[in-house]
Amino acid sequence: MTGAGLSALWSYWRRNPLQLFTLIAGLALATALWTGVQAVNAEARASYDAAAATLGEGQYDQLLPKAGEEIAQETFIALRRAGWIVGPVTEGQVGPNGAIRLVGIDPLTAPGGLGPVGGGGGMGLTEFLEAPAVFADAATAARLEGLVDAPIVVEPTIAPNTAITDIFVAQRLLNAQGRLSRLIMASEQPLGRAPLAQVAPDLVRRTAQGGADVGRLTDSFHLNLTAFGLLSFAVGIFIVHGAIGLAFEQRRGMVRTLRALGMPLGRLITLLAVELGVLALIGGTIGVGLGYVVAASLLPDVAATLKGLYGAQVSGTLVLRPSWWLSGLAISLLGTAVAATGALMSVARMPLLASARPRAWATTRGTLRKVQMSVSLGLLALSGILALSAEGLIMGFGVLACLLIGAALALPGVLGGVLALVQSRATGVTAQWFWADTRQQLPGLSLALMALLLAMAANIGVSTMVSSFRLTFTGFLDQRLASELYVSTESAEQGAALERFAASRAREVLPLLSVEAALADMPAALYGARIGATYRENWGLLGEAPQVWDRVAAGDALLVNEQLARRAGLWVGDDLSIAADLTLPIAGVFGDYGNPIGQAIVAEDVFTRLHPEVRATRFGLRTDDPTALRDALTQDFGLAPQAITDQAQIKAFSLAVFERTFTVTAALNVLTLSVAGFAMFMSLLTLAGMRLPQLAPAWALGLTRRKLGQLELMRAVVLAALTALLALPLGLALAWVLLAVVNVEAFGWRLPMYVFPRDYAVLGLFALVAAVLAAAWPARRLARTPPSDLLKVFANER
């Protein structure tokens, strides 16, 4: 019985290969995008873990030089002899463009768990000390060939673009004998040691930022990617739901026959479920394969984005990890299960001898439509409430989800209403028939149109956000990168000399004074600024008190960035404590896009009073003639040319990083839109086969087949246009939520929203073109239907 049942079920797919293809393709596409995003995220996470394990940066406190970039090795010895358990690190960049970070550690004093020497790495301590090797992962090792004259050993657990070796070798390769970059402090220190300030007064201690620090920073980026993956998956599941629903409707007769022949209901349901499961696995497997391709092509851009934005090192090559391909298959099964529940339940409840007459597919009865509308209104209301009251990034995405699903559910009702309105105004029989037919078609197309709505709204929302960002960012860069030249010196003494030298030659000399500090109990940086014309004229503030610049210059107030203000709940007028004995009022809040931590700016005098040991080694120089000043610096002052960067270079670099950030988003956008277009195509194609009984009377009454085909085309265009029109306000609402809620929660700063009508018009055009393409083939098939088929409708009509 089971075998007969299975072959009966399979025979349906044999007769309707198109539906089988729709089902599997929909599932594959949905799974592909989801899997691709998960693969990218998993690769990034693995890289962060490797970095943390390799270098222990999040686990241990570090000692860093207060000024300059180097620590004398004698300081390390002095600290050890005073009882401080610290491990030396010398690091630098090697390779073309300094792309590879070479880290030298001392395996005898490195706090436990650093470095690959011994154990799993394979090299014994003795061998390592006699002939130290350079350890790197496979890709980095290949790039190091020929660059370093030390043996290279491949160790896959090392973070990408990083190489680890003995400090002796590192100092030799980096030409940094006797100099260290930083010291790592062990967590347990012995009793009775002299205070740090007494032993090493020129070092500052930076507390461990707690494991996976990079992971936290990049969380929002990965959350964005996951949200996109989920969106694509949802669109894909719509397709699957439609295909399954259609299949079940058309198999009602077969189901009735099987049951009449004696197949138990339970077994039938099981067979149906198993069949769906098998199809889900096939679709899922294809999807995982496609997802691998998508991820492999996106990963280099993601890696570059993460490096530029957060300094995070992510491997550019994709590794097959069970975490994402298993999740791809699982979600494919889960999605199919969700999509098929309704159909399976209706099979279970179907009376044994129910009529086998094929019903119009997915006709929506009045009550079902009402239920749908009320659910949709409920979700929209929920989204509004959450937007006003909720906190946190997950809540922000919750607002988005409710908004999108609510709007999607409302679409058929709204479209139906609009069409009814137009139909009542239509004059002429053809026109009336056209509108009535469109209304009747709506339930069948509604899922595809919902998918199209979501994809377009996402497109509008994200592109609005990106373009607003770009517009604001460019203006922001102009404001913050006001100096024409940026100069870095090697020591505080050289810095002071440079200041004296440039004082007469540049319009303004702006020293860069900063120290890491915990402000309002969160990681932040305190800056000292020379308040002059540059700040007064160039800087725009988000919120300010009267005479803000005078007050700050006089040392009576300070400025904070938006991140610090939002996260600490402060604004202009509140007080902020920047040292144990100094509290100043906030006179202004400035935007600081792209900075993950808070920042406070005080006048230079206040800063030097609080931190006299910090001396500036980097300066911004304002000048009207950058070339002349650059020549003076290199020739008269003797500064190396690499120490001078000009503003245009920095701006170009920043913009390049920015653009790359959104390449990934743009790619995902395009893919989502294509999935929606495909959904429309498949729906139209499937429906076309069942339209004959509805079109035959119209043909019999005189409409030519050619005209019918044209009307089909126009129908698709009209529906797509209406959907696009509805997608516009949804997309703008989406953009607003992204900018005002999600971005603020994720990054701490808020962007103003701009609208870009031209972009929307272009998108609308694309949607129409997609609709035409989707409808072209079904319309053509319809126009070519042999008249005999149309006639047969009347013969078979019951």
Add this chain to the structure above:
Amino acid sequence: MNAKLWLLVTLLAFATPLSTLAQGFAGMGSEAEEFSNPAPDPQFDFPADHGAHPDYRIEWWYLTANMTGPDGTDYGLQWTLFRSALAPETTQGWDSPQIWLGHAAVTTPDAHYTAERFARGGIGQAGVTAVPFEAWIDEWHMRGETFDEMQLRAAGPQFAYDVTLSAQGPLIFHGDRGFSVKSEQGQASYYYSQPFFDLAGTLTLPGGEVPVTGRAWLDREWSSQPLASDQTGWDWFSISFDAGEKLMGFRLRQADGSYFTSGTWIMPDGQTTALPDGSFDATPLAETEVGGREVPTRWTISVPEFDVDATVEAINPQAWMDLSIPYWEGPVRVSGARPGIGYLEMTGYD
């Protein structure tokens, strides 16, 4: 990755310049080709020989002490500086082949605290100078203008000590005037001690500071292959009898179950008698499970020649040095016809 784990694995090959398999405890039974080897009839030159001998592979400055606190509680402390060489030379800088290792411990009847430090030679983090004498690693040091009056300091996360040592007798040379043989095949080391230190100072423990007084015993030993390849470990005793004599005895355990013993009987005026193989006998009486191993913590020792027949018992059986090279080391009480106190070290129990 656990530092202890990998260091344990790798330091078992510590003293192997040619990556051959480690032999004997901590690789001390491996061949030593380019290093110098001790020869009979040594001519010591003090104070220079208190310092390091970089042409020998392994060397240590090893101090153990028995102390009592104001309320009579027994305490023990250990301060050890090991030098291990990958090549028989010294250079300045990170590529020096000399590696330094420090172990420190404090034992009370209820607790045992240990600490370990590593350092590379050639950079100044650790080292020994002979005149004035200073042996140091990080902030741990044993130093003084002369070898007779020194200050000793060490610290770990839970303990610290700072004591003065004052020699009350001469240096003692073990074996044949300092040439101490370890096996029938003839492996040997240069070995002398200063067992007559008086000690006074302060222990810092989790419960607070404790002023202590007592006696200390410093061992100095260096060689390039101190063990034969079939010797798995040793049990070493240093005893100070109440009557004034002292005894150093050790038993090397061999793979075939036999033993090689040696010892020195020390009179209160510093006169010594070497105890050849077989004269000193030590037999375990009871074992305790320590550090996941069965380790004998109660012994009977006998030196028939000098009427010694005593029971040696660990003051704290749990004195396991859970460090990258693990072993047992702690203070012991001697009972029997000749009572006394001392220190016991047991290695190679795995």
